[in-house]
């Protein structure tokens with residue numbers, strides 16, 4: 001950690017974007033193969049099944065972050081993320097991201113009960129997701145909120161994904177893509193909110209370095225998740 005003067009906000013953001021350009025999972029070979037239309041139906045289904053494990057833990061990690069936020073204004077805003085995934089409090093759960101992801105699975109021929117059982121999730125994916133939940137449960141908000149900043153990159157990746165799936169995987173029913181269509185807007189809003197908080201809280205160069213480290217950790221975690229999915233490609237139907 002450094003005792004040097006903090007970078008201006010634009011300097012921190014520039015460093016975050018440069019780091020993401022290099023290490024975010026949009027560059028992962030599995031995503032590149034997905035976008036080129038080179039995945040088999042089995043590989044695409046494996047990705048959906050394993051990513052569901054990530055999705056269903058997002059509201060869990062957000063609840064851990066929420067518990068550490070010190071004001072009601074912050075908590076009132078952050079709780080929206082849990083509703084986005086679990087469904088609105090006055091809804092019936094069908095309006096949430098987790099439900100939309102289950103429908104994505106069904107649109108690709110995956111059984112809802114199989115997704116919900118979690119039985120076929122790869123060990124490396126479990127470790128990556130545990131890593132994220134534990135990180136958010138044990139680090140101060142500066143770092144846990146900074147780790148969500150990978151979402152600065154997610155909307156563009158999702159737009160590429162939607163176009164690639166429409167073109168190369170027409171056997172996935174179009175309704176399944178709704179998860180990504182809705183998430184593009186949510187991701188933009190959430191990453192802007194998180195960036196604002198990080199700028200507000202990161203007062204020293206050491207804080208800013210913690211932000212970059214948390215962001216790099218999350219990039220590596222998403223990368224490891226895809227490594228596990230990519231590596232499973234030669235094995236049985238289930239995994």
Ligand SMILES: O=C(O)c1cc(C(=O)O)c2c(n1)C(=O)C(=O)c1cc(C(=O)O)[nH]c1-2
Nearest residue numbers: 058097147148149150151153154157158183
């Ligand atoms: O499909 C993707 O590539 C992708 C990436 C990310 C991300 O960068 O963390 C998220 C999502 N999707 C996503 O759907 C989502 O709800 C989400 C929440 C978060 C977070 O860290 O709070 N990241 C992401």
